Amino acid sequence: MERYEGGATSGRAAGAGQLTADVPTGAAPAYPAAGRLAELLDGSGQSEADALFTAAFGLYGARHLGGVLPEDGPADEGCSWWHGPTVHQPAALRGREGGRRSRIAPGRGALAASGRRGRHRKPVPGSPEQVAVERRTAARLLAAHPLVTAGGPHGEGLPLIHRHADWLVERFATLLGYPLTVGAGYARLHKAPLPGRALDPTEHGPWTPQAYAALVRAVVAVAEGASPDLTEPAVRQQLGEWRVLTEGLADRELAGALLNSGPSDSPVPDAVAVRRRLAETPVVLLDELTPDQRRWLLAHRAEETALFADFLGLTAEYRAEGIALLDPADELTDLALPGNGTLAQAALLLACRLVEELRPLPEESAPPAVLVPDALIDGALGDITDEHGLRNGWRRAYLADLTAFRRDALDLLHRMQLIAPAGRAWLLRAPAARYAPAVEPEPPTVGRHSRSYAG
Structure with missing residues (x-):
């Protein structure tokens, strides 16, 4: 950590270079790629800026639908979602305004998502089952929050990430092609570009292209040992949330990790491309996949279902149109649906x-x-x-x-x-x-809209 002074700073904030370089003060800019990114952001439109920033930083959380079918419910993979079993719960919609859980409790979600809801026993410490639960909990935490810091809101999970760092690095790289950097006070998972996953608006409003550019330059400045320009209030707030700046101290190592190169932009195998969509998005429809990806998924459904259950504690809901991976604990998502509010x-x-x-x-x-x-x-x-x-x-x-x-x-x-x-x-x-309410097996046929629904 290095002490910094808030406010406007030198022009060195626009520098760039090899992402983890440790450059002495006064040396040439060490992050030229980040400097170029800031220039592109400054001159882009809103949608382009959202895409550029998301692609460069990859810090979005996983997103999955809530509501899991009863364990005794039918699970015919050839059935359409239009006519299949539902999770319709009218009473659940009557709650008043409120928030959702914003954290993954150590062990809870991993156990609840293991297929033994309501009847699991606490694993024996040190047992293979306990190791599996710990690894799944750490992987879920990183999937939900790709930046975990010792002083941040999810810092209590960092020791678990440290304990299983080698396994986590290998699993994320092999299954999803995601680089994972683990430092003494942080863990940073760098996800691949995904549309629609820009930074959430702050109390100061949505992120404009110019605000994105200012944020990139501020991170570069900290990584280079310079004082960041904090004129933009949203930049100061975001650097604080990331724990890059805390109580007058600047974390150069963490800033460098944030600028780390993400997944390769070269084409990835069909397995990795499909797994990324399954791991990060609510639903994958078969007609949205390429023919090769569709064939791969249909041929490997059983193995992939077991893989995601073990790795992230997600359960698979297959239907004629596609697949949704669901979290029985309703935690592994940045948006809640169903939800309060x-x-x-x-x-x-x-x-x-x-x-x-x-x-x-x-x-x-x-x-x-x-x-x-x-x-x-x-x-x-x-x-x-x-x-x-x-x-x-x-x-x-x-x-x-x-x-x-x-x-x-x-x-x-x-x-x-x-x-x-x-x-x-x-x-x-x-x-x-x-x-929606489930359609009755034999609806009336008087007219197209003369339907009877259960529920």
Whole structure:
């Protein structure tokens, strides 16, 4: 650690170079690649800046759907999500505004996700079972929080990462192609580029291209031993959250690790490409994969299911349209659905209403997605707002501005991959039906919309 002075600094903050170099003060810039990145960010649009920063830093968390089917529920892999078993729980939507768990408790999620929910015994210390639980817990922590620091909110998990560092480095590299750097006071997993995983907005607002550039330059400055420019409030806040700057001290080693080169940008094997999508995204539809990737996944489903259960404690839900990896502990996700809060409740209710209106009948073909009439979204959102808004204590700002409510609810469903854009319209994807009331085995056939639903 080195002491720093806050405020504006020298122009050396724009430097760059080999990512872990330790350069004496006054030497040439050591991070030219990072300096070039800052220049690109400065001149880019918002979506391009989000993509550039995410690709360079790879610090996003895993994202998975919540709600696991009952253990005695049917699990026919050839069944469509449109007509299969559901996790519909109306009572769960009646909670008032609140947050989700933001941490992975050591051992809890790994045990809950091991397929022995509610009847597991505490493993014997030092036993192979205990080692497996510890490794799974450490891997889950890194998948959820790719930067773990000794003084950060997940610091209690760092000793576990240190204990199994060699295994974790090998597993992440072999299975996902992710570099893992473990230092005395930190662990930094560098993930591959993934669309839509930019930094979350701060209390100062969303990250603009210029704010991203300022953040990159500030990290470079710390890594080079210079004082960072902290004029941008969001930069100071982010460096504090990353523990690069704490109580007047600058962590040069950690700053260098943040600038470390990520996964190679060369093509990866089909197995790695598919595993990355399974590990990081809520749903993988077969028609989104290349033919070779699709064949590989279908041929290796059993092995991959066992692999992800052992590595990350995730369970597989196979359907005719694709696969979703789920976390029985509902922890391994940066967004919660189902979840508490206005947006989570409204978005899931909206998805349920759309499924009930648009779901293909059992005797019809089951496409991966169906087009949503724009007027149906407005009508459904208006109905659920009237029915649930005041009773559930939803945010008054949303109740007073249905345009903003619609935008943010659809954005959440999009990020959870339950809907997808189709030009200026939306597609409702088949996995959304896992949250709607189950369709009865023999629905009435009076008319297309004369359907009877259970639940």
